[in-house]
Amino acid sequence: MTLTQEQVFGALGQVHDPYTGRDFLSSKSIKNLAITASTVGFELELGYPAKSMWGSLKETLTRAIHQLPEAAGIQVHIECSTQVVAHAAQGGVQLLPQVKNIIGVASGKGGVGKSTTAANLALALHLEGARVGLLDADIYGPSQPMMMGLTGRPESADGKTMNPLIGHGVQVMSIGFLVNPNEAMVWRGPMATQALEQLLRQTSWESLDYLIIDLPPGTGDIQLTLSQRVPMTGSVIVTTPQDIALIDAKKGVRMFEKVGVPILGVLENMAVHVCSNCGHAEHIFGEGGGQAMATELGVDYLGALPLDINIRLQADMGRPTVVADPTSQVAEIYKDVARRVAAKVSAKAKDFSSKFPTIKISKAT
DSSP, X not given: OOOOHHHHHHHHTTOBOTTTOSBTTTTTOEEEEEEOSSEEEEEEEESSOOGGGHHHHHHHHHHHHHTSGGGTTOEEEEEEEEOOOXXXXXXXXXXXXXXXXXXXXXXXXXXXXXXXXXXXXXXXXXXXXXXXXXXXOOSSSOOHHHHTTOOSOOOOSSSSSBOOEEETTEEEEEGGGTSOTTOOOOOOHHHHHHHHHHHHHSBOOOSEEEEEEEOOSSSSHHHHHHHHHSOOSEEXXXXXXXXXXXXXXXXXXXXXHHTTOOEEEEEEOSOOEXXXXXXXXXXXXXXXXXXXXXXXXXXXXXXXXXXXXXHHHHHHTTOOHHHHSTTSHHHHHHHHHHHHHHHHHHTSOBOOGGGSOOOOOOOOO
């Protein structure tokens, strides 16, 4: 007896996406279902990159079909793919050509591991199958060239735009590529903001699904201007559990709320230190502060990262943890956070500005 389409859809509708919470049927992730007397085949299309999950998702969906009494001896063939689309930014700010989604990584204060987080999230999204760029927006303390293991100056084919450098498969741009690394950037806020806008808009980004922006720490004039002018799909707030860091992180959340940039979640860094010699776990900066803050403000808690010397060593060597030790527990946390962030982006309203024609008004002759 051949399975019916209704039976297969009924079985697949019982399986929920672990990151969106929706079942794969109502989310329209099941495409091109084909049924024969001996096989069931379809495509699973996700709205966010999750290449490392494809194997487990295939097993789960296959198991759901085989639970049907009529599915005995049926072979299940599943093709997985990712289709990332552009999502709307804050009101009145148009998206960039060749960039579908921009995610800002921010913190209320410096020293909480924001830049390391931005680099690892960008690399994690790339390893999960997305086309990713990374913009170092810290004019006064650019760190992404070192973290991504990059040196040299960007090239320009037309004399007007710059080509990003490529680090571990990610397109990278930073003011650090353009100035002497020992030179202090003694610029006032407007100059720094203008320089950042030029880096953003005069870089020849190539077909990006996501552009991760490592924003400057704080909530001052530069950060406010950037959050108003840069078309951000959402932002990630990085904090430590320490009370003084949480106070400033809350200010960062409020700033983005005021300019209409959605908060994709709070990531708690340096949550716990595990001694590499004896294994003793100690909450040096406090315990559970980031999660408590997320609950208080009504935003998602993305997870917690440990205070691990290898994270620092690997970043200093130009090979962040996700590429230096991709199977480590820390790398898995970064990849999980990256999938959570991308899944949150996929649930946002889509951008339809490119669907409408440009209307020009000319005087009658």
